[in-house]
Amino acid sequence: xxxxxxxxxxxxxxxxxxxxxxxxxxxxxxxxxxxxxxxxxxxxxxxxxxxxxxxxxxxxxxxxxxxxxxxxxxxxxxxxxxxxxxxxxxxxxxxxxxxxxxxxxxxxxxxxxxxxxxxxxxxxxxxxxxxxxxxxxxxxxxxxxxxxxxxxxxxxxxxxxxxxxxxxxxxxxxxxxxxxxxxxxxxxxxxxxxxxxxxxxxxxxxxxxxxxxxxxxxxxxxxxxxx
Amino acid sequence: xxxxxxxxxxxxxxxxxxxxxxxxxxxxxxxxxxxxxxxxxxxxxxxxxxxxxxxxxxxxxxxxxxxxxxxxxxxxxxx
Ligand SMILES: [Zn+2]
Numbered sequence: 496x497x498x499x500x501x502x503x504x505x506x507x508x509x510x511x512x513x514x515x516x517x518x519x520x521x522x523x524x525x526x527x528x529x530x531x532x533x534x535x536x537x538x539x540x541x542x543x544x545x546x547x548x549x550x551x552x553x554x555x556x557x558x559x560x561x562x563x564x565x566x567x568x569x570x571x572x573x574x575x576x577x578x579x580x581x582x583x584x585x586x587x588x589x590x591x592x593x594x595x596x597x598x599x600x601x602x603x604x605x606x607x608x609x610x611x612x613x614x615x616x617x618x619x620x621x622x623x624x625x626x627x628x629x630x631x632x633x634x635x636x637x638x639x640x641x642x643x644x645x646x647x648x649x650x651x652x653x654x655x656x657x658x659x660x661x662x663x664x665x666x667x668x669x670x671x672x673x674x675x676x677x678x679x680x681x682x683x684x685x686x687x688x689x690x691x692x693x694x695x696x697x698x699x700x701x702x703x704x705x706x707x708x709x710x711x712x713x714x715x716x717x718x719x720x721x722x
Numbered sequence: 723x724x725x726x727x728x729x730x731x732x733x734x735x736x737x738x739x740x741x742x743x744x745x746x747x748x749x750x751x752x753x754x755x756x757x758x759x760x761x762x763x764x765x766x767x768x769x770x771x772x773x774x775x776x777x778x779x780x781x782x783x784x785x786x787x788x789x790x791x792x793x794x795x796x797x798x799x800x801x
Binding site for chain 1: 729790
């Protein structure tokens with residue numbers, strides 16, 4: 496351990512890949528017209544924004560327009576930003592509101608406040624032993640071990656599978672898993688952005704993750720059989 | 723105390739990973755994992771899935787949209 500524990504962090508990290516500087520730095524830079532900072536936000540958040548917008552409207556074009564309108568609102572609103580939430584949450588909240596309005600206009604509202612999803616198990620019951628078996632509720636057969644993704648080809652196929660699995664998810668699950676696991680938001684941020692409870696967030700996240708895992712399992716299983 | 727069965731464990735994985743399982747249930751969860759290869763594997767695959775989701779390459783805005791927004795940012799405040 497050669498690092499000095501009490502040394503002050505004075506080096507500003509290049510803000511790529513989600514490593515944005517603290518909010519006050521971001522806000523000051525935007526107000527001062529720092530285009531590099533604005534571009535960094537655009538490039539870091541636009542993917543999550545596109546996915547989230549896509550949960551509210553039916554086409555990619557509409558989703559793109561929502562994202563553009565959101566950024567225009569951010570440009571107009573940055574002077575008046577009061578810092579009551581993080582910049583990220585503020586931007587995503589503008590997005591959600593823009594998307595909702597647009598969804599209403601296009602007559603495609605996703606029932607965000609609909610009753611809770613059914614309490615279905617996330618892993619098929621047939622995978623577990625029944626009441627008459629020796630160990631009820633325990634695996635009939637263990638899940639098959641997955642290969643370690645070594646080759647680039649495998650990795651890119653897995654990415655493709657994941658993207659397809661996300662696209663199949665119900666909109667609310669997709670929004671939560673995208674914000675949490677793809678974009679790296681905290682659960683508090685997701686609850687604030689989507690206006691859902693912590694418990695609801697957790698259930699949606701769990702269902703979504705289990706569904707994506709299931710898709711990967713199918714993929715590896717098929718690959719194993721055809722090998 | 724009643725032990726968790728595998729079909730219960732698989733539904734608690736996210737709560738566990740979020741650090742939201744209370745101590746007695748967390749203890750039972752980990753105790754189950756320690757003795758169950760299937761659930762340990764399931765948890766590993768769940769973690770691998772989450773890791774892979776975090777590595778998806780970013781989808782940028784199409785070039786024109788990005789340029790247009792950068793121009794709007796440059797022109798902000800101008801009449
Ligand atoms: Zn088990």
